[in-house]
Amino acid sequence: MPPSSLQSVDTPTGDALAFPGAASDLATVGLEWLGRLVGERRMSPHTVEAYARDLRQFIAFMADHFGQPPDLACFADMTPADIRAFMARRRADGVESRSLLRMMAGVRSFARHLERTGRAKAAAFSAIRAPKIARTLPKPLMAEAARAVARQESRSGEARPPWALARDAAVFSLLYGAGLRISEALSIRRRDAPVGDRDGLTVLGKGSKMRSVPVIGPVRAAIQDYLDQCPYVLAPEGPLFVGEKGGPLSPRIIQLAIERLRGVLGLPDSATPHALRHSFATHLLARGGDLRSIQELLGHASLSTTQLYTAVDSARLLEAWRGAHPRAQAPLNPPRRA
Numbered sequence: 001m002p003p004s005s006l007q008s009v010d011t012p013t014g015d016a017l018a019f020p021g022a023a024s025d026l027a028t029v030g031l032e033w034l035g036r037l038v039g040e041r042r043m044s045p046h047t048v049e050a051y052a053r054d055l056r057q058f059i060a061f062m063a064d065h066f067g068q069p070p071d072l073a074c075f076a077d078m079t080p081a082d083i084r085a086f087m088a089r090r091r092a093d094g095v096e097s098r099s100l101l102r103m104m105a106g107v108r109s110f111a112r113h114l115e116r117t118g119r120a121k122a123a124a125f126s127a128i129r130a131p132k133i134a135r136t137l138p139k140p141l142m143a144e145a146a147r148a149v150a151r152q153e154s155r156s157g158e159a160r161p162p163w164a165l166a167r168d169a170a171v172f173s174l175l176y177g178a179g180l181r182i183s184e185a186l187s188i189r190r191r192d193a194p195v196g197d198r199d200g201l202t203v204l205g206k207g208s209k210m211r212s213v214p215v216i217g218p219v220r221a222a223i224q225d226y227l228d229q230c231p232y233v234l235a236p237e238g239p240l241f242v243g244e245k246g247g248p249l250s251p252r253i254i255q256l257a258i259e260r261l262r263g264v265l266g267l268p269d270s271a272t273p274h275a276l277r278h279s280f281a282t283h284l285l286a287r288g289g290d291l292r293s294i295q296e297l298l299g300h301a302s303l304s305t306t307q308l309y310t311a312v313d314s315a316r317l318l319e320a321w322r323g324a325h326p327r328a329q330a331p332l333n334p335p336r337r338a
Contacts, residue, residue: 021063023071033113042208054106061086076120080127097131139270140279146176163229168257170226177219179280182273191236195224205299
């Protein structure tokens with residue numbers, strides 16, 4: 001079958017996503033699937049692009065594996081051995097389990113679309129066990145370190161405009177004081193800024209899920225301080241946080257800001273913007289916060305994700321016990337006297 005002529009098609013994401021190397025019927029249904037992810041499932045453009053990339057890589061493997069442009073029939077005839085060969089190929093290319101798991105999720109989603117629309121059955125995918133991922137514990141900062149990151153005074157030695165330092169402090173205050181993801185903080189519009197008597201914020205999180213979070217006084221004060229110093233007139237519908245040229249603030253600027261603070265404050269490499277969100281959850285839990293409430297504040301879909309912080313808190317308690325308790329310094333079962 002001839003290769004697809006659908007090398008570039010405008011999809012609902014606004015990008016030219018195509019499936020080179022696929023037969024025309026497979027490429028056409030692939031683009032239909034992407035449209036459904038946007039229109040019906042309301043996935044973010046970044047997720048749709050990642051899924052498209054996953055399917056392109058799988059199609060490229062099929063073309064090489066079978067020696068011809070794959071079509072729908074070829075996809076439906078895939079065996080578990082073929083899929084394992086794909087996974088082995090990706091591992092040989094250095095792809096780790098977490099990335100491979102996400103990649104297989106994208107291809108499985110396309111296979112389910114084929115079954116749902118009656119095009120083909122791809123039973124082989126249900127026979128493949130997902131790659132196992134060792135779940136690592138979040139690495140929060142100590143409370144004093146997290147507070148220092150959120151203070152503007154910690155950046156006093158930097159040769160940068162004072163208003164930019166105030167902006168960074170306001171962003172970090174939101175991450176630690178409200179548990180926001182960096183993308184959520186940078187997506188806040190000026191008209192929604194939590195300042196003055198406005199002590200709450202509605203954010204759009206993962207999966208386009210809305211949630212409301214309280215914003216405490218020190219965080220509101222940090223945002224107001226930034227607004228008072230900002231040299232730009234911020235449009236109500238524009239971003240709250242802007243870069244030094246007045247455009248939307250890049251997450252990379254915030255990442256670089258905390259990298260500079262690592263040396264100043266003596267923080268570990270695990271000190272990242274997302275570590276402030278981990279710190280928010282861990283410190284709330286340590287002070288007796290309810291797990292369900294923390295789940296809602298963080299916007300976790302599953303309670304099991306939030307429960308990871310209980311393990312972090314337990315590990316810290318054990319570490320403190322080992323460092324301070326007299327019984328931790330001596331063997332629990334001393335040898336008997338002769």
